[in-house]
Amino acid sequence: MGFARETLEGMAMKAEIIIATYNSEKRIGRTLDSLCEMAKQTALKEGEWRIVVVNNNSTDKTKEIVQSYEDRLPLKVLDCTTPGKSKAQNMAVRNIKADLIIFSDDDVEVAPDWMDKMVECAAQNPDYSVFSGFIKGYWEKELDPDLSAWGVPVGSTYALHDEDMVSGACDPGKVWGPNMAMRKAIFDEGLNFDERIGPTPAKFYAMGEETDLAKRAYAKGFKSYFNADAVVKHLVKKETATEDWIIRRAERLGYGIFATGKQNYPRHMPDFVPVLLEILVLFVIWACVYPLTFLMKRSKFRFWSRWKFYYFRGLLRGYKDFL
Numbered sequence: 001m002g003f004a005r006e007t008l009e010g011m012a013m014k015a016e017i018i019i020a021t022y023n024s025e026k027r028i029g030r031t032l033d034s035l036c037e038m039a040k041q042t043a044l045k046e047g048e049w050r051i052v053v054v055n056n057n058s059t060d061k062t063k064e065i066v067q068s069y070e071d072r073l074p075l076k077v078l079d080c081t082t083p084g085k086s087k088a089q090n091m092a093v094r095n096i097k098a099d100l101i102i103f104s105d106d107d108v109e110v111a112p113d114w115m116d117k118m119v120e121c122a123a124q125n126p127d128y129s130v131f132s133g134f135i136k137g138y139w140e141k142e143l144d145p146d147l148s149a150w151g152v153p154v155g156s157t158y159a160l161h162d163e164d165m166v167s168g169a170c171d172p173g174k175v176w177g178p179n180m181a182m183r184k185a186i187f188d189e190g191l192n193f194d195e196r197i198g199p200t201p202a203k204f205y206a207m208g209e210e211t212d213l214a215k216r217a218y219a220k221g222f223k224s225y226f227n228a229d230a231v232v233k234h235l236v237k238k239e240t241a242t243e244d245w246i247i248r249r250a251e252r253l254g255y256g257i258f259a260t261g262k263q264n265y266p267r268h269m270p271d272f273v274p275v276l277l278e279i280l281v282l283f284v285i286w287a288c289v290y291p292l293t294f295l296m297k298r299s300k301f302r303f304w305s306r307w308k309f310y311y312f313r314g315l316l317r318g319y320k321d322f323l
Helices: 028-041 062-067 085-093 114-124 145-149 154-158 184-188 209-219 243-260 275-295 300-322
Strands: 015-021 049-055 075-079 100-104 108-110 128-139 179-183 223-236
Touching: 015 028, 015 085, 015 114, 028 062, 028 108, 028 114, 049 062, 049 085, 062 075, 075 085, 085 209, 100 114, 100 184, 114 128, 114 179, 114 223, 128 184, 128 209, 145 300, 154 243, 179 184, 179 209, 179 223, 209 223, 209 243, 243 300, 275 300
Parallel strands: 015 049, 015 100, 049 075, 128 223
Antiparallel strands: 100 179, 108 223, 128 179
């Protein structure tokens, strides 16, 4: 299938897909291949949809790989030289023409009917403006059975939905970046991604830029809907399916809580206890337990003791930086 890029500019489109990418030469080909399969089967006509890929200051061959698909996909490639996924997505949104904006990542496989199911869901649910698709995992290495049994928070750790989720109205907290859509009206209202939040080349950053936007949209009356029929598979790299990686991820998770608003912190003590005091007390408790975990056998208690140490350390840092 060939796409004449000049015929796509300025046409009325039903949907546009945004993918922000950084140094993804080893993974983005798999994503683009799945989009090629989708393009062969979509009910949308040429000119009714396109993909906007934002190269976010990559230093590898990401841009060249994306451009090699221009004769197979209706692609527009943008360059965002300022690091940060939220910055890249905001740039892309400013170039959008369609009423429905679909977001995904550079490490997914989309189902052949993914875009059609998103467009169909938006058309059938006009009272909703934010749509979360179903995110499943494709694991390079299966999660250790012990970690599964200990209740690792797979959703917040890997952005994967529970298998028993069904279509219907949902909490905006279930809207995650690898598979979501928003009506352009949300951005026309003046909302956008908070550029303090989201992946950057730095090793440490606040998570949850898409959930933060979904919650702010909800506060303005834009309701969220879970679409179980629009499916992507999200890569879980083998190096991330380890106990050490998961517990360190907890610190980034905690750090992002206050970036998305104080109201998102789940209280553990009565409301009359100041939030900062609560976090300090709990951090001190788990900081005292943490050194002892190196003397313990591998167990559920050891895992969660280490996880909570990192989580509350992230909360403290987030409270300082964002409040």
